[in-house]
Amino acid sequence: MEQLVPTEIEAYAERHSMPESAMCRALREETLRTMEYPQMVVGPLEGAFLKMMTRLVGAKRVLEIGMFTGYSALCFAEALPDDGEIITCEVNEQSAAMARRYFGQVPVGKKISIRMGPALDTMRTLTGPFDVIFIDADKINYLNYYRRALDLLAPNGVILIDNVLWSGEVLKQPPPDDSTAAIQELNLTVSTDPRVSAVLVTIRDGILVIRRTR
Ligand SMILES: C[S@@+](CC[C@H](N)C(=O)[O-])C[C@H]1O[C@@H](n2cnc3c(N)ncnc32)[C@H](O)[C@@H]1O
Structure with missing residues (x-):
């Protein structure tokens, strides 16, 4: 993934945002050391943003599409109240x-419940409402995830969709790949x-923040 925000600016923003927990840091560091595509982890700045939105x-209730090694799920769990829950999907x-x-x-x-299997199948089995729905899995299904997420979203809930700038590739016409x-x-x-209002926030690889239009 190409870094869209200059490294020094990203580091400065991180230093001036709420810090990641010790457990998130340990999980992220092991992911960086051992996983083939560690850049998939949202990281401390986006993690802080997810926590802020949750609060x-x-x-x-939070629904996550695309758990990977659990970094963002752990951020959500830390931000939820004691009786909160997050359902997270992974294959x-x-x-x-x-x-x-x-x-x-x-x-x-x-607070975290993992659902193994294709997320679209899992989403069909779930009952809303969810207050936050975070979409961060296979891009090819993004529109399908968005449509189902709207069915599951609480009236005042928010849908967050990651990687919507896709390293800047979104500027290319025709698109280079599926x-x-x-x-x-x-x-x-x-x-x-x-039906919705949205803002595309240029944190990391771009996050769409979506809520229902009143
Ligand atoms: C970008 S990573 C998620 C990163 C995670 N949110 C984090 O912060 O660490 C995307 C994940 O989605 C999973 N995935 C891909 N296709 C999927 C599908 N159809 N259903 C569920 N998970 C899927 C991948 O295995 C991968 O772990």
Whole structure:
């Protein structure tokens, strides 16, 4: 993933945002050391943003699409109240095993429930409402995830969609590959959907922040 925000600016922003917990740091460092695509972890700045959004909407229920080794799920769990819950979807058993190992070491881990299998199948089985829905899995399905997320979203909830700048590839016409085309289609659909208001925030690789239009 190409870094869109200059490294020094990203580091400065991190230093002036709420710090990551010791457990998140340990999980991130092991992911960086041992996983093939460690750059998939959202990292401290986006993690702080996810926590802030969770608290701002007073979330009790969070749905995550794309857990990987569990960094963002752990951020959500830390931000949720004691009786809050996060359901997180993943297909890869190796990364899920690592996530389970970390979730088992902290009390907030009890708020996290992992659903293995294709996220669209899982989403069909779930009942809303969810206060925060974070979409961060296969880009090709982003529009499908968005559509189902709208069904599951609480009236005052927020949908957050990651990597919507896709290292800047979204600027290219024609799109160089299917993932870029899917993200371009999602961004256009959301920004012209009268049911929602959205802002594309340029944190890290771009996050769409979406709420229902009143
Ligand atoms: C970008 S990573 C998620 C990063 C994670 N949010 C974090 O901060 O560490 C995307 C994850 O989605 C998973 N994934 C891909 N396709 C999926 C699908 N159809 N259903 C569920 N998970 C999927 C991948 O295995 C991968 O672990």
